[in-house]
Amino acid sequence: MSSDQQNNEMASHTHAGRRQSERRPSDRRGSDRRFSDASRRPSIDPSRLIPMDKATHLGGHQDFNVVFVGAGNIMFGSEEGPWNHSFRLEHKLGPRLKVVALIDPAIDRAIMVLQKKCETFVRSAYENTRVFRTLEDFHKNMHPKERPKAVIIGSPPMFRGTTQPGRDIEMQLMRFFPGVALFIEKPVTTGPASEIDEAFAVAKAIDDSNTICSVGYMLRYLKAVQMIKRIIEENNLNVMSTIARYACAYEAISKPDWWDKSKSAGPVVEQGTHFCDLSRYFGGEVDIASVTAHSLEWHENAGQLSKQTIDESQIAPENRIPRVTAATWKYDSGAVGSFMHVVALQGHNYSCELEIYTDGYQFKLVDPYVQPILYIRRPGSDLDEQHRFPDDDPFFSEVSNLIDVIEDIEEEPESSQILCSYEDAVKTYELTWAIRLASEKSRKVHEAGEA
Template identity: 80%
Template sequence: MSSRRPSERRGSDRRGSGAASRRPSIDPSRLIPMDRVTHVGGSDDFNVVFIGAGNIMFGSDEGPWNHSFRFEHKLGRRLKVVALIDPAIERATAVLQKKCDSFVVSAYQDTRVFKTFEDFVRNMAPRDRPRAIIVGSPPMYRGSTQPGRDIELQILKYFPGVAIFLEKPVATGPEEEIQEAFKIAQMINDSKTICSVGYMLRYLKAVQMMKQIIDENNLTVMSTIARYACAYQAISKPEWWDKAKSAGPIIEQGTHFCDLSRYFGGEVDIASVQAHSLEWDENAGQLSKMAVDESKIPPERRIPRVTAATWKYDSGAVGSFTHVVALQGSNYSCEFEVYADGYSLKLVNPYVQPVLYIRKPGDDNETTVRFADDDPFFSEVSNLIDIIEDIEEEPEAAQILSSYDDAVRTYEFTWAIRKASERSREAKLKASADAAAALKAGV
């Protein structure tokens, strides 16, 4: 059984407050595959509430996400899901039945389904008080202080001190509500609530190896370059193609690479962000294999096909990101590069089979490192549980790598890219209109 004692670093560093001069990191050798991890010791129940019964919580054929699966492996028979909250009662009941028909029945046999969080609070027995609340509901219902979209505030109100895990992005609400998300971040920090946000790419072994190289060689990042090309043919949710619902591909999908950029480059000078977009109504923006009928989406709400952005970091370094909606089939194409004096670190295919290419001073050739068995989804859950349980033989072991405050800064950054691209499009349209008017007037 693992020892349990108060950690020497129980404060903001391990909880990932985001305030440290160097962003939190983990020795990559400590990121152990799920099948090699021993269940957390003990016989006491570990109560968990799941908010959301969709793909992110229970898995799908579209990707590797499945939080319930990771919690089951981390906690073993100690896991007790006391409530599953989702307004789609039938869907929640169906996924719950599948769990009860499987070998993890002990975690779900007493789970109750509720339509709303308030229903759970009203009907909760004292023995069902959770130790962690996992929020996998759509981002449009969180990150705000507005009723119905303020799940974080409801958790802080009814379950002070209970750890929170939220999926990314923290919100997809209107731009003017970003400051509300910062207020929530401050409340979470002030309450000293353990809170982790699901930017799982930070937990990749490859990413932590990159951090290790930078830290051990005392390097200063000069530039980050990110590229994300999605396979749009497999994206069949109409909401994703509607900026009014998803907030657009930079905010909803590209957020992971914007977050990685901040993780390595530091804080972004928001005023420096510039961007251009290729829109749906331009000749090069025509797509032939869309799975949705875009004609049902108002023209002003249709997403761009390409967004290319550049910016300055507060450190003086330069960053860039290009998001492309162009590939067909099912495989995405993603790369992330970091440059420092004498060093090039290039991460390829981080979502499936990560490969890291390393070039160091004194050698023009790249070293290739492959990471076949890495599971960052499990690593973020494992680290969260270790911090909740305070199980540490060495306090350096577990770290929350993405705090709520940090995630809000990424959210603010993605909005800055979207707005910059929209401004450049508006300027181009105005220039075209002015030129047409001048031509018509005979000027």
């Protein structure tokens, strides 16, 4: 299928999917339909986002059963990054946590990570965990006392986010365990653009079943992000522009699949998704038809890289990733957004920034993944305030808020909000695909002009 055909098909599916995925108003589950302006999404008082070491275990004595789908780095951590959902759940739930099942076809790997857990002080959470290759196997062999209260999904995105057998983990969960809360890693899927309508269908099924569901766009839970939200809301400001830039350190990326668009869906869809999501979080809904983009490709002179740690010659030329993708679009509000993804830096540290402009204000978020710094220029001043957040942990905040919603803790309802619903995440996925397709279309036009 050509890029033009994919674009047209994506547009037709998307509009249908959006009509089908209207959400009912919700107080705490992440829906933004209750806001007349789509940019007024759910937010949390930043002072209530406390670091993990300052949080107390959730009270109570009843076991909190959890199922993990995926035994990889997202779930159990690695030296490559700060992700580790099991670690955050252990600190949130304390002795209440009981991981009743670990689902992963790589049985040996699953057993190994469980053995390591059982050698630590959190043994009680894992000593009775059973390993299964598939979710269906667990369902068939589940004891009633093992019924989960939440399922944490950290399996590769190509195995979820659709209605197709084998790639429909969300639909399986709602069928096997109706009413059980879901946490799903981002992006929601990495199928072709023609399958976006299926992701919207999954979103509708989740909403129709009234399932509590949170998607792991953890940057929404940054104190700095919520500080920006608070200022915008308190001053009744309208976002005029968002400018996002994501420059990765490619020398440290040694996974061949990441360099192959046919497997990873490309760096904008797979990696830049966080910044596209933050852009939407502040700017509101994107007019998908307005998206334009250009790319610097691997075969162009400026696209030559000298420090790759993989053999790119083993990847088909048509599947090699672009070195730069630059996109612009209009929001439904009239505001303008832009995003640039760059594969250029060496070493290990990335360079990522997001700027937001409103009347009189400039917000600049720098290095959100590691040591967030927020610069704020306010009306009446030419100077930038600087705010640092050295102990912030958005991974813990997103897990903590999800558990509070599941437990229906009402003492401080405004402090417990799910900030990204499944439908919202699908719209971010839709934007990243629109950027990729627009860049491929402009590339073909450019190449045709040179012919």
